[in-house]
Structure formats: structure tokens, C-alpha cells
């Protein structure tokens with residue numbers, strides 16, 4: 332596989348997990364300003380491989396021997412790189428979050444008819460099972476409020492997290508919420524039809540998502556905590572194995588990867 336964002340928090344974790352699990356890394360891509368460009372993964376201190384880290388202009392060379400391109404970068408980088416990768420006919424696993432609707436529409440247009448690709452805002456198996464569980468929340472009677480709180484490390488660029496947005500989409504679909512409040516200040520009571528999504532940025536937290544469901548006399552709190560980035564890497568590697576076997580072009584989700592699990 333070829334890994335983009337190879338020197339980043341997720342990319343470097345993914346490379347280490349992939350090597351430990353016997354996947355073959357044949358290409359590595361980083362931002363063109365990255366000080367590790369033209370160094371090997373070994374020289375960059377990521378793993379014991381002499382694969383050279385190249386800038387995005389050299390993607391054709393980096394993916395030449397790869398079956399799958401795995402990417403954890405930035406929305407701007409994905410918008411520039413994924414159409415190139417799809418044109419080269421390489422299968423894709425992408426985990427970046429924080430896209431505008433317009434960016435995501437263009438990427439889907441460029442990829443969906445060319446190659447099989449898995450896009451997921453969260454590759455943790457537990458989070459994807461949680462997405463399924465949330466659909467059961469339909470059964471709560473009216474009068475129960477839903478709120479989402481997410482906590483991430485202070486280096487995270489986008490807020491709320493892609494996962495919190497996805498949880499919000501599912502809850503809005505099953506509970507009929509029509510608007511979202513991203514925080515409160517002053518005289519600002521909760522309005523009917525309003526879902527709450529709150530983002531906290533602190534320290535080195537890899538990711539916590541909590542769903543609070545409160546009625547007049549009781550409250551349920553469902554929380555997922557990622558202990559380390561390895562959980563996202565593990566899920567992304569399941570997606571790599573799955574997408575490798577797909578022949579039909581299209582954008583798939585982790586739900587497709589997990590199938591009947």
C-alpha cells in the first residue's frame with residue numbers, strides 16, 4: 332500500500348501498525364514543505380523501511396506498485412490528490428475529516444465511477460457499531476433530548492469532529508432534529524427541534540464521543556473512548572483488506588466493510 336500523510340499522527344501510526352501486521356508499504360507521501368521529503372521512512376524514524384517519502388507531485392511514482400492508497404491528510408490535500416489516484420486506477424481508503432460539502436462533492440465525482448474507495452470519519456470498530464446502535468434510539472418517546480459531546484487533542488484542526496457530525500446525522504434522521512446548536516452563551520435556551528453538538532479541545536486525547544439522552548426523570552450516557560490512534564489504524568487496515576477485494580467502483584463506508592458483523 333501507499334500511505335499519504337505518512338509523517339502525520341495518523342499516517343505514521345498506520346504505517347507502524349501495517350508493518351506489524353505484515354502489510355507491505357511501497358510508497359509514502361507527505362506535504363511538499365515537510366522536512367522529511369526525500370528521506371526514507373527509516374531516516375524519518377517512522378519504521379525500519381527504506382521507502383522514500385515523496386511530495387504529492389510524485390504520487391504516480393509512489394502508488395506505482397501499490398494496490399491501495401491510504402490517506403489521512405487535510406481536506407485540501409485530498410481534493411488535490413484523490414482525483415490523481417483515482418485516475419491511476421488505485422483503490423482508496425480515506426480517513427480525513429473536515430471537508431466542505433463542495434469539496435466532498437467534487438471528490439466523490441472524481442472517484443466514485445473510477446475505483447472502489449472507503450471513506451469513513453472514524454475507522455474504530457466500536458464507533459461503527461455505535462452508529463448502528465444509535466438507530467435504535469428511534470424508540471424513545473418525544474420529550475427525550477439528545478446531545479453530543481466530543482473531546483480531542485488540541486492539535487485537531489476541524490470542529491466538531493467528523494464522527495460527531497456523523498452521529499448528529501444519524502440522530503437527526505431517527506429523531507427528526509432540524510437544526511444544530513454548537514454551544515451556548517448568555518440567554519440561549521434549547522429550542523424545539525435543536526440538537527446539541529459540543530467540541531472540547533484538550534491535551535493529547537485521541538478521541539472521546541459521548542451521546543447524552545435525557546428525559547424528564549432519567550438520563551443515559553453512551554461513550555466511546557479511543558485509547559490510542561492504533562484503533563483507527565486497525566479499522567483502516569480492515570478497510571484496506573476489504574477494498575482490495577472489491578471490483579465495483581463506488582464510495583463505500585465502514586458499514587459496508589463490517590457487513591453482517
Ligand SMILES: NC(=O)c1ccc[n+]([C@@H]2O[C@H](COP(=O)([O-])OP(=O)(O)OC[C@H]3O[C@@H](n4cnc5c(N)ncnc54)[C@H](OP(=O)(O)O)[C@@H]3O)[C@@H](O)[C@H]2O)c1
Pocket residue numbers: 335336337338339340341342360361362363364365387403404405406407408409412425426427428429451452453454455489563
Ligand atoms: N477516520 C478516522 O478514523 C480518523 C482518525 C483520526 C484522525 N482522522 C483525521 O485524519 C486527518 C489527519 O489527522 P492527523 O491527526 O494525522 O493530522 P496530522 O498529524 O496533521 O497529519 C496530517 C498530515 O498530512 C500532511 N499533509 C498535508 N498536505 C498533504 C499533502 N498534500 N499530501 C500528503 N500529506 C499532506 C500534513 O502535513 P503538514 O502538517 O505539513 O500540513 C500532516 O503531516 C484529520 O482530518 C483527522 O480528523 C481520522
